[in-house]
Amino acid sequence: MNNTIEQQSLWHRTTSFVREALRDNDEDFTSGPIGRALGLLAIPMMLEMAMESIFAVVDIAFVSRLGTDAIAAVGITEALITVLYGIAIGLGMGLTAMVSRRIGANDAVGAAQVTGQAIWIGALLSVAIGIAGVAYARDLLEIMGASPSVVEQGTGFTAVLLGGSVSIIYLFLLNAAFRGAGDATVALRSLCLANGINIVLDPCLIFGLGPFPEMGVTGAAVATTIGRGIGVLYQLWYLMNGRGRIKFHSRYLRFNLSLALRMVRISIGGIGQFIIATASWIAVMRIVAIYGSSAIAAYTIALRMMEFIFLPAWGLGNAAATLVGQNLGANKPDRAEKSAWKAAKYNAIFMTVTGILLIIFAEFITGLFTNEPDVLRWGTSCMQILGLGFPMYAIGMVVVQALNGAGDTTTPVVLNLICFWLVQIPAAYWLATKMSLGPNGAFIAIVVAESLLTILAAIMFRRGTWKLQAV
Numbered sequence: 001m002n003n004t005i006e007q008q009s010l011w012h013r014t015t016s017f018v019r020e021a022l023r024d025n026d027e028d029f030t031s032g033p034i035g036r037a038l039g040l041l042a043i044p045m046m047l048e049m050a051m052e053s054i055f056a057v058v059d060i061a062f063v064s065r066l067g068t069d070a071i072a073a074v075g076i077t078e079a080l081i082t083v084l085y086g087i088a089i090g091l092g093m094g095l096t097a098m099v100s101r102r103i104g105a106n107d108a109v110g111a112a113q114v115t116g117q118a119i120w121i122g123a124l125l126s127v128a129i130g131i132a133g134v135a136y137a138r139d140l141l142e143i144m145g146a147s148p149s150v151v152e153q154g155t156g157f158t159a160v161l162l163g164g165s166v167s168i169i170y171l172f173l174l175n176a177a178f179r180g181a182g183d184a185t186v187a188l189r190s191l192c193l194a195n196g197i198n199i200v201l202d203p204c205l206i207f208g209l210g211p212f213p214e215m216g217v218t219g220a221a222v223a224t225t226i227g228r229g230i231g232v233l234y235q236l237w238y239l240m241n242g243r244g245r246i247k248f249h250s251r252y253l254r255f256n257l258s259l260a261l262r263m264v265r266i267s268i269g270g271i272g273q274f275i276i277a278t279a280s281w282i283a284v285m286r287i288v289a290i291y292g293s294s295a296i297a298a299y300t301i302a303l304r305m306m307e308f309i310f311l312p313a314w315g316l317g318n319a320a321a322t323l324v325g326q327n328l329g330a331n332k333p334d335r336a337e338k339s340a341w342k343a344a345k346y347n348a349i350f351m352t353v354t355g356i357l358l359i360i361f362a363e364f365i366t367g368l369f370t371n372e373p374d375v376l377r378w379g380t381s382c383m384q385i386l387g388l389g390f391p392m393y394a395i396g397m398v399v400v401q402a403l404n405g406a407g408d409t410t411t412p413v414v415l416n417l418i419c420f421w422l423v424q425i426p427a428a429y430w431l432a433t434k435m436s437l438g439p440n441g442a443f444i445a446i447v448v449a450e451s452l453l454t455i456l457a458a459i460m461f462r463r464g465t466w467k468l469q470a471v
Contacts, residue, residue: 018043022185024244029182029323030104030330034339041322042343044184046315048175051191053311055198055227059220060304062202064369069147070217071370072293073154075300076144079278079285081161081168084129086274088169090409091121092176093321094267097407099180099246100322101471104329108247115177115239116252117260122173126166133162144282145289156218164225171228174235179318180325183244186235194231198223266471269409273400273416280420280449284428284442291378295439298378301369306386309354310393316347317397321405325471328406333467340402340461347394355390358383382443389447396454399461407471415456424449 021043029037063070095118102110133140137159141151161168171194175187201212201223208214215222239248281303288299320343327336358365366379400412424445431441 022047022188024183024185026245027182030327030332030335034323034335034342037323038319038339038343038346041179041182041184041319042316042346044188045179045318046312048184048188048191049311049313049315049318050308051188051195053308054195055224057304057308058195058199058202059224060301060369062206063217063220064301066153066206066217068293068297068370068372068375069149069153071297071300071375072146072150073141073157073217074220075296075303076141076146076150076285076289077154077158077161078300078303079144079282080140080158082278082281083275084162084165084168085172086278087125087129087271088172089176090269090271090274091118091125091169091263091267092172093270093404093409094263094265094407095173095176096180096318096321097266097325097405097409097471098263099177100182100325100405101329101407103181103245104326107329108245111177111181111246112248112252113256113259114263115174115246115248116254117256117263118173118177119170119253120255121260121263122166122169126169129165129169130163133165134159137162145286147293150293153217156215157221160218160221160225164221164229167225167228167232170232170235174232174239177239177246178235178244179322181245182322182326183246184319184322186238186244190231190235190238193234194227196227197230198227201226262471266407266409269413270404272413273409276413276416277420280424283425284446287428287432287442288439290432291439292374294372294374295378297370297372298366298375298382299439301366301375301379302382302386305358305365305383309351309358309390310397313347313351313394314397314401316343316350317401319343320398321401324402324405325407328467328469333464336402336406336467337464340398343402344395344398347398348391351390351394355387358387358390362387378439381440385440385443385447389450392451392454396450396457399454399457403457403461403466406466407469408466411460411466412457415453415460419449419453419456423452 017039021040027040060074063074098114099111138151138155141154141158146154175190178186202220203209204212205215205219205223242248285299288295320340323339324336327339362383363380366376370376403411427448428442428445431437431445432439435441
């Protein structure tokens with residue numbers, strides 16, 4: 001009887017806490033129990049990242065019905081789009097660090113001014129990337145080693161996604177501002193809205209259901225861009241109404257060159273580390289492409305599932321970044337450090353469990369997307385190999401994000417350069433070709449490089465120089 005009452009009480013407390021985390025709140029994250037602060041931030045941030053990963057899974061689930069070439073077209077394009085993600089996320093790192101530091105210091109006006117500069121920077125980038133993406137979509141696919149049939153199917157998909165880069169850049173940037181301020185539920189709601197629209201439009205535009213045109217793989221890009229665009233409109237509406245911790249008004253859109261340059265300076269490290277990391281993933285894709293469309297399709301399916309798991313875990317890292325930034329702003333560096341290590345512990349537990357499940361059910365999961373023997377074989381081995389490194393990835397994600405949250409984006413750049421360009425790419429090529437391991441060699445190299453990154457990042461974080469970083 002007592003056990004039943006205790007279980008009901010635990011369930012009630014848990015559900016009550018989750019509901020609180022998913023509501024707008026005025027919680028001070030620089031005081032009180034660290035576990036509570038981390039939970040209130042992490043729950044909506046992990047769900048937000050899960051929503052972002054759903055974009056990828058939904059697209060590939062529908063596109064997989066169009067055949068191997070269609071999957072390969074999406075995979076190669078996504079490898080290219082990760083560079084755009086890297087720029088957007090890198091800028092978001094600088095924005096989160098600056099906003100969280102000012103919110104922690106009770107400077108809401110300063111946080112709004114920083115956000116205004118981010119809007120200008122995002123506009124300039126969107127125009128440049130959009131024009132270049134539409135003009136060179138076909139050339140980019142050919143450079144990536146796509147076969148003629150893949151180029152034919154994928155050019156429209158690539159052109160639409162890159163041409164609509166404004167939706168990607170602003171979705172990441174504005175959510176970074178909300179996260180830095182502690183308004184994580186706003187970021188979650190914008191992704192839920194965007195995903196809901198994408199899920200409805202995807203089959204309609206891909207297969208031509210009802211009054212919609214049949215656009216094939218290009219339809220997936222159109223649906224995703226529309227969904228993200230509407231999510232951005234919601235973000236702007238919320239921001240302009242001054243409803244959250246960022247008390248934004250139109251006057252904060254006035255361009256401030258010195259503040260914009262400071263954001264760019266901090267963000268360059270964030271952009272650099274993601275460009276280095278994503279370029280290495282593109283290089284691995286190029287190595288995998290040696291073994292044909294089946295290997296590319298398998299790698300694409302596996303990476304989509306990785307995103308589905310990694311992005312929620314990355315959300316916990318984002319929560320750590322916000323806590324680090326806000327506590328440094330409140331002049332509480334010790335609390336900032338404790339927050340990061342506690343987040344790393346929780347993330348390691350989460351990803352160890354998911355890694356075990358992925359290894360066990362890899363073949364079943366791959367089979368949901370394809371029944372072609374070669375794709376099934378390579379996709380299964382990719383998931384199982386990558387799943388072995390999940391505990392190390394988990395700690396590395398949080399520690400690197402904590403450094404970024406402090407505004408120290410330079411250290412992760414150096415670590416990424418060493419681990420991905422000096423280790424991962426050469427190792428992937430050597431293991432795949434010289435050691436005759438095929439695509440599996442490239443997958444093993446990823447695990448080795450990511451594990452090395454975690455070890456080096458933990459060493460640098462313990463040194464504590466990030467506590468003195470000025471933003």
